[in-house]
Amino acid sequence: xxxxxxxxxxxxxxxxxxxxxxxxxxxxxxxxxxxxxxxxxxxxxxxxxxxxxxxxxxxxxxxxxxxxxxxxxxxxxxxxxxxxxxxxxxxxxxxxxxxxxxxxxxxxxxxxxxxxxxxxxxxxxxxxxxxxxxxxxxxxxxxxxxxxxxxxxxxxxxxxxxxxxxxxxxxxxxxxxxxxxxxxxxxxxxxxxxxxxxxxxxxxxxxxxxxxxxxxxxxxxxxxxxxxxxxxxxxxxxxxxxxxxxxxxxxxxxxxxxxxxxxxxxxxxxxxxxxxxxxxxxxxxxxxxxxxxxxxxxxxxxxxxxxxxxxxxxxxxxxxxxxxxxxxxxxxxxxxxxxxxxxxxxxxxxxxxxxxxxxxxxxxxxxxxxxxxxxxxxxxxxxxxxxxxxxxxxxxxxxxxxxxxxxxxx
Amino acid sequence: xxxxxxxxxxxxxxxxxxxxxxxxxxxxxxxxxxxxxxxxxxxxxxxxxxxxxxxxxxxxxxxxxxxxxxxxxxxxxxxxxxxxxxxxxxxxxxxxxxxxxxxxxxxxxxxxxxxxxxxxxxxxxxxxxxxxxxxxxxxxxxxxxxxxxxxxxxxxxxxxxxxxxxxxxxxxxxxxxxxxxxxxxxxxxxxxxxxxxxxxxxxxxxxxxxxxxxxxxxxxxxxxxxxxxxxxxxxxxxxxxxxxxxxxxxxxxxxxxxxxxxxxxxxxxxxxxxxxxxxxxxxxxxxxxxxxxxxxxxxxxxxxxxxxxxxxxxxxxxxxxxxxxxxxxxxxxxxxxxxxxxxxxxxxxxxxxxxxxxxxxxxxxxxxxxxxxxxxxxxxxxxxxxxxxxxxxxxxxxxxxxxxxxxxxx
Numbered sequence: 047x048x049x050x051x052x053x054x055x056x057x058x059x060x061x062x063x064x065x066x067x068x069x070x071x072x073x074x075x076x077x078x079x080x081x082x083x084x085x086x087x088x089x090x091x092x093x094x095x096x097x098x099x100x101x102x103x104x105x106x107x108x109x110x111x112x113x114x115x116x117x118x119x120x121x122x123x124x125x126x127x128x129x130x131x132x133x134x135x136x137x138x139x140x141x142x143x144x145x146x147x148x149x150x151x152x153x154x155x156x157x158x159x160x161x162x163x164x165x166x167x168x169x170x171x172x173x174x175x176x177x178x179x180x181x182x183x184x185x186x187x188x189x190x191x192x193x194x195x196x197x198x199x200x201x202x203x204x205x206x207x208x209x210x211x212x213x214x215x216x217x218x219x220x221x222x223x224x225x226x227x228x229x230x231x232x233x234x235x236x237x238x239x240x241x242x243x244x245x246x247x248x249x250x251x252x253x254x255x256x257x258x259x260x261x262x263x264x265x266x267x268x269x270x271x272x273x274x275x276x277x278x279x280x281x282x283x284x285x286x287x288x289x290x291x292x293x294x295x296x297x298x299x300x301x302x303x304x305x306x307x308x309x310x311x312x313x314x315x316x317x318x319x320x321x322x323x324x325x326x327x328x329x330x331x332x333x334x335x336x337x338x339x340x341x342x343x344x345x346x347x348x349x350x351x352x353x354x355x356x357x358x359x360x361x362x363x364x365x366x367x368x369x370x371x372x373x374x375x376x377x378x379x380x381x382x383x384x385x386x387x388x389x390x391x392x393x394x395x396x397x398x399x400x401x402x403x404x405x406x407x408x409x410x411x412x413x414x415x416x417x418x419x420x421x422x423x424x425x426x427x428x429x430x431x432x433x434x435x436x437x438x439x440x441x442x443x444x445x446x447x448x449x450x451x452x453x454x455x456x
Numbered sequence: 457x458x459x460x461x462x463x464x465x466x467x468x469x470x471x472x473x474x475x476x477x478x479x480x481x482x483x484x485x486x487x488x489x490x491x492x493x494x495x496x497x498x499x500x501x502x503x504x505x506x507x508x509x510x511x512x513x514x515x516x517x518x519x520x521x522x523x524x525x526x527x528x529x530x531x532x533x534x535x536x537x538x539x540x541x542x543x544x545x546x547x548x549x550x551x552x553x554x555x556x557x558x559x560x561x562x563x564x565x566x567x568x569x570x571x572x573x574x575x576x577x578x579x580x581x582x583x584x585x586x587x588x589x590x591x592x593x594x595x596x597x598x599x600x601x602x603x604x605x606x607x608x609x610x611x612x613x614x615x616x617x618x619x620x621x622x623x624x625x626x627x628x629x630x631x632x633x634x635x636x637x638x639x640x641x642x643x644x645x646x647x648x649x650x651x652x653x654x655x656x657x658x659x660x661x662x663x664x665x666x667x668x669x670x671x672x673x674x675x676x677x678x679x680x681x682x683x684x685x686x687x688x689x690x691x692x693x694x695x696x697x698x699x700x701x702x703x704x705x706x707x708x709x710x711x712x713x714x715x716x717x718x719x720x721x722x723x724x725x726x727x728x729x730x731x732x733x734x735x736x737x738x739x740x741x742x743x744x745x746x747x748x749x750x751x752x753x754x755x756x757x758x759x760x761x762x763x764x765x766x767x768x769x770x771x772x773x774x775x776x777x778x779x780x781x782x783x784x785x786x787x788x789x790x791x792x793x794x795x796x797x798x799x800x801x802x803x804x805x806x807x808x809x810x811x812x813x814x815x816x817x818x819x820x821x822x823x824x825x826x827x828x829x830x831x832x833x834x835x836x837x838x839x840x841x842x843x844x845x846x847x848x849x850x851x852x853x854x855x856x857x858x859x860x861x862x863x864x865x866x
Contacts, residue, residue: 081651085670099827100660106824108713147715149647149758151658162713191827199832207858208674209831212667212759216660216828220651237559241491241630248561250510250626257622260495264618303518303572305557348559349622377787414516417509417601418626421619422609448617 055309055321055332059432060394063323063359066333070341071366074226074292081214084206087224088266088369092200095217098189099198102151106184110143110165110173111156114181125166125174143173152185159184191216203369225369230267231291232258233275233282235298235308235347253349253418254297258356265361265375266368267293282311286336292367294340295360298347300330308332308344316342324432326395327413328355341367350413353421354396376426376446384408387437389430397436398424399445407445421448465719465731465742469842470804473733473769476743480751481776484636484702491624494616497634498676498779502610505627508599509608515556516594520575520583521566522553524591535576535584553583562595569594601626613779635779640677641701642668643685643692645708645718645757663759663828664707668766675771675785676778677703692721696746702777704750705770708757710740718742718754726752734842736805737823738765751777760823760830764806786836786856794818797847799840807846808834809855817855831858 058066076090105111112128120126128143131153138144138155146152146159158179166174191213192198198217199210206214206224214222238252239245255272262269275285277299286294299308300321309321312334321332321344328351332344343360345352357374366372381399384406389395398420399407407428410420426447430436437443468476486500515521522538530536538553541563548554548565556562556569568589576584601623602608608627609620616624616634624632648662649655665682672679685695687709696704709718710731719731722744731742731754738761742754753770755762767784776782791809794816799805808830809817817838820830836857840846847853 082666082669085673097655099829101655102658108711108716145714147713148711149660186827190825191829205859207831208667208670209763209828209858211670212663212763213828213832215651215666216663216759218651218655218661241625241628245507245511245628248512250559251628253622253626256492256625257618259492260618260621263495301518301558303557304555306518349626353619353622415600417596418619418623419509419601421617422623448619449615 055313055318055334057322057324058320059324060358063320063333064362066319067341067359067363068366068372070335071363073369074228074367076223077226078221079224081211081219081222084214084222084224085208085211086266087206089199089202089204089206089210090223090225090369092202093198093214093217093219093222095192095194095196095198097218098194099192099213099216100186100188100190102188104151104186105146105148105159106186107148107159107161109146109159109161109184110175111138111146111152111159112143112175112179113138113140113155114158114179114183116141117158117160117175117178120175120178122166122176125176127172127174129172130168130170143175157181157185205370228267228292228364228367229270230262230293230295230364231270231289232272232295232297233285234272235277236274237277237298237347254345254347254352257349257353258295258297261353261356261361262364265364266370267364277305277307279307279311279314282307283315286311286315286342289336289338289340291340293360293364294336294342295356296342296344297352298345300332300344300346302330312342312344323355323359324393325355325358326390326393327351327353328358329393331355331359333359348417350417350420353418354413358394358396374446376448379445379447381405381407381443381445383428383437383439383441383443386439387428387430387443389434389436391435392432394432395430397428397430399426399428401425401445407443424448465723465728465744467732467734468730469734470768473730473743474772476729477751477769477773478776478782480745481773483779484638484777486633487636488631489634491621491629491632494624494632494634495618495621496676497616499609499612499614499616499620500633500635500779502612503608503624503627503629503632505602505604505606505608507628508604509602509623509626510596510598510600512561512598514561514596515558515569516596517558517569517571519556519569519571519594520553520585521548521556521562521569522585522589523548523550523565524568524589524593526551527568527570527585527588530585530588532576532586535586537582537584539582540578540580553585567591567595615780638677638702638774638777639680640672640703640705640774641680641699642682642705642707643695644682645687646684647687647708647757664755664757664762667759667763668705668707671766671771672774675774676780677774687715687717689717689721689724692717693725696721696725696752699746699748699750701750703770703774704746704752705766706752706754707762708755710742710754710756712740722752722754733765733769734803735765735768736800736803737761737763738768739803741765741769743769758827760827763828763831764823768804768806784856786858789855789857791815791817791853791855793838793847793849793851793853796849797838797840797853799844799846801845802842804842805840807838807840809836809838811835811855817853834858
């Protein structure tokens with residue numbers, strides 16, 4: 047009988063774990079990606095326009111390019127004739143107009159556009175302007191959308207949206223420097239079975255691997271091939287020693303039982319900084335790094351504990367490595383506890399809740415009892431801090447919503 | 457000189473355009489995807505568990521599986537001895553205990569687990585239990601995370617999150633039925649130049665293509681290869697006739713000038729339902745369908761107008777086709793107008809705003825003037841409905857935020 051073994055890592059609060067992560071996980075260096083693939087990435091360097099946007103004065107609408115001062119006095123009862131000149135090249139002759147489609151450059155000398163519905167009779171060679179326009183009328187000025195040398199898209203740390211992609215493309219850029227995506231290696235303890243084979247007696251299917259893949263992708267990481275590792279200290283030491291990645295997640299074997307080697311292996315293969323986090327679910331989680339300095343998070347194997355140790359610890363590290371906002375990636379809303387929410391003093395507890403009528407958040411069965419069902423049946427969660435025993439019915443609580451939209455508006 | 461030509465489509469309000477979209481764009485049929493790739497997809501059919509989750513009663517912690525009634529009276533001053541029996545197979549003999557790691561199945565006859573820290577002296581064959589436990593203590597019951605036949609993940613229309621992926625994987629599923637992703641074909645009028653070549657005089661780089669790629673992906677669509685089409689009615693008719701996609705975006709040529717053929721081509725190649733939407737920017741947008749019934753949205757070529765016609769019209773259609781929430785995909789917050797916001801009566805106007813101190817939303821220069829700069833320099837937008845001339849300084853306004861988190865919390 048193996049008794050509880052002392053861990054070589056100190057236990058820590060969630061805040062201590064965050065401080066450790068924040069000190070270690072600095073954003074990766076930038077990489078160049080095609081503009082067309084940069085949406086959702088984090089801008090690494092501000093982008094300045096190499097030329098004016100638009101590059102020239104141009105017609106904002108379909109119409110006639112004219113010299114504004116030649117339209118003075120024009121009106122429905124005083125149509126003024128203009129000779130139609132060819133669009134391309136040269137200076138706009140006096141008394142002439144050029145037919146432009148929206149977006150076409152103004153000829154030299156023209157300073158206004160008369161929209162087509164302010165043009166009267168015409169015979170192909172001459173047309174009549176029936177409204178006076180001022181200089182600049184329906185003209186998009188060169189540089190109005192961004193002057194040469196100005197910041198076109200900034201600043202560093204910005205998450206590029208579709209509009210940003212449009213501006214980068216307008217500026218003629220092929221590529222843009224964005225924060226690198228952390229490559230995350232999952233080392234999963236042998237035991238659980240992959241889907242697609244019949245379930246042997248006493249075994250369960252692996253939930254952690256597919257779930258972590260989804261989480262890593264959501265947080266901007268790249269899950270590099272998952273490896274199964276024997277439940278054996280030496281095997282895990284070997285795996286940690288050979289890792290080529292920006293971050294490692296060791297899944298399972300984080301407890302202190304006979305079959306748990308994650309903490310000891312990490313202590314041997316590198317550094318075990320924290321083992322045991324005052325977090326529920328997830329209290330057997332750990333933090334450290336390999337001998338090569340790659341950050342490692344030890345995640346419990348039980349799916350709900352794995353999920354919350356990821357959300358509260360590993361996800362933060364991955365988001366920081368990728369230059370994203372390290373905060374929890376959920377919309378927050380203020381609600382009231384529809385029933386009492388109970389938590390143990392000294393533990394940061396994740397309490398699953400369901401949104402009920404009138405802005406109420408109703409606590410669901412704890413994760414320890416309901417497992418991931420408390421996620422699939424809930425709308426979000428409340429974090430009860432270490433120093434709190436929970437919330438009375440009717441107390442104000444901050445709810446983190448799994449799905450920002452749908453639920454938030456219902 | 458071509459004068460403004462009548463359009464064959466009627467003009468419509470944004471609400472009329474939405475009604476048309478909602479009537480036409482029904483969710484595509486489901487497709488089967490691997491569970492590991494299903495995060496973010498829309499569940500098409502509820503999933504029921506084919507077996508209990510977990511499949512058997514198991515230890516929730518490392519400890520000793522016992523018969524609870526045999527621990528009655530145990531205490532630190534009255535340790536009760538239990539014989540250690542082998543883990544595998546058979547019934548738990550009377551007076552015996554089995555050492556289990558968390559997650560291992562309970563032997564038949566056992567009904568409780570004594571955690572290791574409640575186990576006293578032991579010599580490898582016999583161990584002492586120093587605390588009485590009740591039946592069910594530290595046992596995860598079969599079916600506690602989901603009973604056989606119950607809905608494991610529901611209901612239809614749910615956007616699958618990482619926790620859902622975990623449950624689907626626990627249930628041993630290889631694939632899951634999700635709403636199909638609409639294939640969206642962009643037909644872009646020739647004119648703008650792709651990045652990577654020097655800019656000819658009088659030309660601009662294409663912003664719309666890359667921007668639309670990002671938008672389509674954000675809304676769950678698949679952008680199928682973009683095609684450039686000559687600014688020519690027959691060429692566009694041909695392209696519309698040969699389209700193989702769930703949705704078509706025609707980009708550019710939506711006006712009524714000499715060079716604008718989008719509306720006429722769509723009227724000829726299928727149906728032009730609405731041309732001219734009371735939306736700014738984006739008022740030359742149109743809606744219709746090909747002869748084969750594929751929905752078509754005509755988007756103006758000017759980037760800001762293209763963006764907002766997409767956001768207000770095309771995006772809704774794509775989200776509906778893919779089974780997503782059709783509403784605008786932005787977090788909404790209530791703020792106050794930091795300055796007067798002016799809009800033309802009769803037009804739904806998109807007004808760019810920047811978040812300033814004290815919950816204020818400051819209007820930026822209009823898109824017609826600043827182009828996409830009003831997006832890159834802003835935090836979000838206010839929609840001024842058709843029947844409103846805008847908002848006084850200090851009025852309550854609903855701001856749609858480009859980036860739900862970062863900005864919302866600042």
